[in-house]
Amino acid sequence: MEANTPRIDIILRTFLEDVSMGRSHYVGARYYRVMAHLYRYLESVDATEVLGPESGTLLAAEREIHPRGAFLRLFTAHDLVHCLPGFLASRWLMKDPTDVRTQISLTDRLLHWVRHRYPDDMYYCKGGIHACTVAIERARAERR
Template sequence: METDIPHVDVILRSFLQDVGAGRSPSVGARYYRVMVHLSCYLESVDADAVLGTAAGTLLAAEREFHPYGAFRRLFTAHDLVFCLPDFLNDRWLMRDPADARTQISLTDRLLRWVRHRYPDDMFYCACEIRECTVAISQARRRLRR
């Protein structure tokens, strides 16, 4: 089945290009660091737990043959949204406070950007979108402490 919804690698590149346009070099560098961190996170995602066993099996097979970027090559916007809440947990929140604030802010912006850009892929994601917005709020509160 062919889809017009791009894979996560294209989504993340397009998002970074959009949000980075017209930004200062220091802000652009911070955005880039966060997106690299997100890519590292996606490399570690346990798709069985987050997306289900069929997706987990597919991802495991892809990682076996072409490990780097497997998640970003295989999955689309809704899969990304399913994974975003864990990107904001303490284990993955960046240590530098400015980077952590940017990570939270960009995750929020990415969620809104994806929802606006790919509404057809978000059709069944209401619970995951809510979970993601809760994770964003919780991460902001933890960072303020």
């Protein structure tokens, strides 16, 4: 983990603050719902499958000690980017059409925000960025 790259919990909290600034209460509430859904998704991620066996072992150990928020505490920006495509898989899309549009839009904004904010952490993440971009475009196309 890069010393200057915060954990996912801090990244997501800062992102939500940034994107919510100046928005109406209604939009802010929708953003919050989507981000809460993202937190639930991340807590369900199989780190071995998405990030590799070392990450899976580390996450399993952390979940034994402190299960709630383990994924968010352990991993950083490049791990988040590798996980984002799964958040746009049909089984994770929210039910309300407005929330789905927001989910897709916020995922796109989050990817751009993370890439701009933590460029050093993105150096080894080209495959994750590409997969996330493809997932965003696919989700948008399926909604049309």
